Amino acid sequence: MILAEKRMSKSELQKILKSFFPNLEEESLDAFMKYASYLKSTKGTKLISEGKRHRYFYLILKGGVKSYYSKKSRDVCTWFAFKNEVIGTITTYEGLPSKETIELLEDSELIKFNIEKIKELTLTDLSISQLMNGIIIEHTLYLEERLYQLQFMTSKNRYKVLYELTPEIFQEVSLTDIASYLGVTRETLSRIRSK
Amino acid sequence: MILAEKRMSKSELQKILKSFFPNLEEESLDAFMKYASYLKSTKGTKLISEGKRHRYFYLILKGGVKSYYSKKSRDVCTWFAFKNEVIGTITTYEGLPSKETIELLEDSELIKFNIEKIKELTLTDLSISQLMNGIIIEHTLYLEERLYQLQFMTSKNRYKVLYELTPEIFQEVSLTDIASYLGVTRETLSRIRSK
DNA sequence: ATTGCTTTGTGATAAATGTCAAATGAATTC
DNA sequence: GAATTCATTTGACATTTATCACAAAGCAAT
Numbered sequence: 168m169i170l171a172e173k174r175m176s177k178s179e180l181q182k183i184l185k186s187f188f189p190n191l192e193e194e195s196l197d198a199f200m201k202y203a204s205y206l207k208s209t210k211g212t213k214l215i216s217e218g219k220r221h222r223y224f225y226l227i228l229k230g231g232v233k234s235y236y237s238k239k240s241r242d243v244c245t246w247f248a249f250k251n252e253v254i255g256t257i258t259t260y261e262g263l264p265s266k267e268t269i270e271l272l273e274d275s276e277l278i279k280f281n282i283e284k285i286k287e288l289t290l291t292d293l294s295i296s297q298l299m300n301g302i303i304i305e306h307t308l309y310l311e312e313r314l315y316q317l318q319f320m321t322s323k324n325r326y327k328v329l330y331e332l333t334p335e336i337f338q339e340v341s342l343t344d345i346a347s348y349l350g351v352t353r354e355t356l357s358r359i360r361s362k
Numbered sequence: 363m364i365l366a367e368k369r370m371s372k373s374e375l376q377k378i379l380k381s382f383f384p385n386l387e388e389e390s391l392d393a394f395m396k397y398a399s400y401l402k403s404t405k406g407t408k409l410i411s412e413g414k415r416h417r418y419f420y421l422i423l424k425g426g427v428k429s430y431y432s433k434k435s436r437d438v439c440t441w442f443a444f445k446n447e448v449i450g451t452i453t454t455y456e457g458l459p460s461k462e463t464i465e466l467l468e469d470s471e472l473i474k475f476n477i478e479k480i481k482e483l484t485l486t487d488l489s490i491s492q493l494m495n496g497i498i499i500e501h502t503l504y505l506e507e508r509l510y511q512l513q514f515m516t517s518k519n520r521y522k523v524l525y526e527l528t529p530e531i532f533q534e535v536s537l538t539d540i541a542s543y544l545g546v547t548r549e550t551l552s553r554i555r556s557k
Numbered sequence: 558a559t560t561g562c563t564t565t566g567t568g569a570t571a572a573a574t575g576t577c578a579a580a581t582g583a584a585t586t587c
Numbered sequence: 588g589a590a591t592t593c594a595t596t597t598g599a600c601a602t603t604t605a606t607c608a609c610a611a612a613g614c615a616a617t
């Protein structure tokens with residue numbers, strides 16, 4: 168459920184965006200801000216739903232989300248994101264129906280950005296074009312790392328890496344979701360954990 | 363072994379690039395061309411080597427390549443590409459050491475592009491910036507599809523999809539490499555094929 | 558054709574993981 | 588606190604796949 172959607176005070180929003188996107192030129196930031204708005208929403212809210220077209224990508228100010236594909240009864244998670252991360256789906260960015268669902272893991276605060284409008288800005292504003300590229304490239308590097316892990320590493324090692332690099336995920340996400348993310352059943356994850 | 367590296371006749375190169383990148387403005391194309399050159403090379407040549415920084419991405423005019431990670435004795439392929447495809451690694455594009463090796467599957471003809479110079483162009487030229495984005499986004503969509511297949515589909519189904527969508531790969535690539543691409547051993551692939 | 562070399566196929570295991578079922582634990586509601 | 592629900596763990600078993608060993612087939616060079 169969406170609790171509140173309002174325009175933040177301009178100066179507050181500006182301050183936040185400035186700290187997140189320090190490379191954005193002053194005028195670019197002003198244009199960018201026009202298509203950004205504050206959003207507060209409860210656990211379980213779906214920011215993006217599988218099979219649907221959407222207009223927004225998001226910056227997480229507070230809280231966390233999971234991204235997953237629906238598979239028969241169970242869901243298979245593809246990533247998690249928390250505070251200070253920019254999120255969305257590349258299909259949504261391309262104007263296509265999303266393949267994944269993005270859902271809030273807890274009550275969260277976000278900034279949402281209108282993709283269509285911001286893509287328009289990228290047509291004339293180089294610093295915004297480069298900002299968006301950077302976001303996409305970061306996501307691409309992440310996908311490659313994930314493919315590497317799924318193709319090369321045993322499930323034990325994938326668990327180990329996840330546990331060592333981002334132990335905080337275990338506080339936020341259910342083991343069932345983590346198991347699906349690691350590419351095993353929850354029973355198998357349970358056995359891996361009891362080493 | 364690199365057989366020939368020469369500047370193509372300007373008009374020939376222009377004709378090729380124009381047909382591949384029809385959205386590029388006339389002046390952008392001229393700038394772009396400055397950092398493109400023709401390359402003919404034999405089977406087994408490594409365009410990009412794991413662990414090294416490189417300067418180029420490529421367009422395949424004729425022939426084919428495989429991309430793989432070296433793992434102990436055997437290699438694990440991550441993708442194949444043939445005629446009319448733009449190839450490279452995202453790490454190379456970012457100036458980082460490549461994680462993958464890209465190797466010619468057969469004698470091939472390519473256009474190579476200087477990444478550094480072309481990235482400079484993206485700083486001032488919007489149509490080139492957008493062209494590069496498009497290439498990266500296409501790659502990203504491909505990675506997502508591949509992750510989906512590895513997480514969701516059985517090896518039998520992955521084989522089936524590959525066989526139905528791109529049967530020509532089986533003419534060009536060894537079953538050993540295809541097996542590693544599908545995430546199974548060659549023995550398992552052999553058994554899948556004998557259904 | 559013969560010799561090597563590489564690729565592919567087959568058989569017999571062993572290991573990893575999935576599936577199903579039930580038990581435990583933890584959190585929530587009445 | 589008892590009852591309900593949901594998440595996690597554990598056990599028994601089935602399935603898939605890897606591993607190892609070797610045989611067969613394809614190909615190139617002599």
